[in-house]
Amino acid sequence: MKAAVYWGCVIPTIQYGYEMSIRAVMPRLGIELVDLDNVSCCGTPVQSVNMFAALYLAARNLAIAEKTGLSDLLLPCNGCYLSISQAKHFLSHDEKLKEEINSSLKEENLRYEGSIKIWHTINLLHDFVKEEKVREAMRHPLKGLKLAVHYGCHILRPSTHDTVDDAENPRKMDELIEWLGAKTTAYPEKLDCCGYMLLLSHPDAAFTFTGLKLKAVQDWGADALVVSCPSCQMMFDMRQKSAAATIGAKLSIPALYYTQLLGIAMGIETEKLGLHLNRSPIDELLRKAGLTSTTASP
């Protein structure tokens, strides 16, 4: 499949590990990625300020993606996925709104049709690439690892939109991990929010959300937390120390993207997966998986 990819703000400006691991694993699984030119913010940061402007931004990026003529668009970030799936939902149910947005888009000679299909990393791997291909690409099964999964709110809800998995009992990421030979742990805090969206207005509360979830993952004995959203990963990985200080606990739990984990299992060098950028104790996880941190070749 040849798919357009829209990276958003968070991934290409700071969460480089996600971008690197996606660029490393996707072509090996038959997904050719086409970067988009002249795109802008997805609209999520503007929703609180001006919902119409947020819809405009989402539709603008969709219109640019549609212009490529490709029929599939990958949105690796959960925030972008929500904003863009929401815009698709609203604009397909409201002809008048669609025309209003399109008349604003005309300024840049763009037009939103609603023709492109959107994917998130998780359902693209689970529903399109599928089990057989993922297993085939594996060089280094992750036997013996017990992992906790964090989906991130914005690809699961609201189920009235085109979401990635079941809103209350998501399983796709769990299955993706099981295909790699590792086990996932069912823990009560699985659907708890990371707190990222409160970072702007209530940072202490945000870090308490993050800390309590990490503490739970640690207490249930997971070897790592596997994440699919750059904002969540920023909290769990980059800000793990702030979270620990906020809740007054010792936290030492590796947090990584599913695509990084997949890359490890595929035998890709850890530096190509951006694993040297994770701040959480990844080396410990690699040791448990029987790997060293520089190279993952079997």
Next chain:
Amino acid sequence: MPIKARVAIPISMSITDLTTTKKPDLALRLKILAKIGEQKPYNCFQCIRCTSGCPSMKMLELKPHEIVNLARLGFIEELITSGIVWTCATCLKCKERCPQAVAPVDLIFALRNLAVEKEAKVPESFLHSLSAILETGFIQKPQNTVTRKLEKVNREKLGLPVFCETDEKFKAAFFKVLEQSQEE
């Protein structure tokens, strides 16, 4: 009339205290209802399922069912000046679980939009994001970062392609969109 409204608020709480000396504002109520489409707060029967699953309830005392109730009574001004609407983490569980399809989170977003419009209490950083997007198309430019071994890196060093820039035409178009939506 305000007395009737006071009696109708079923649960005592800090934000309700704000409303006891105020009159409901029916015009503002209509304005908010127009912003949230089909998910009308009238349908709410205060089952409190939203609040029982709300992560911000534990930490910041956000009670989505009370927001819905206050909005349908017309205490809009009080809601947007209290700052309570900025405690939502937008996890969307309330929208998912409401048996009446009311979507408290959509109402919270509509109230935030109105707070911005009326220049009420808005956390500054939300407005900073907007001006960054107006300026560059994104909330931020690519940042320098460090590896676990404290080696400085950037996109180029990591072998990533050049970050796509948004062209000048976008800024003018986006500015026009912001102006238009404020007029409506």
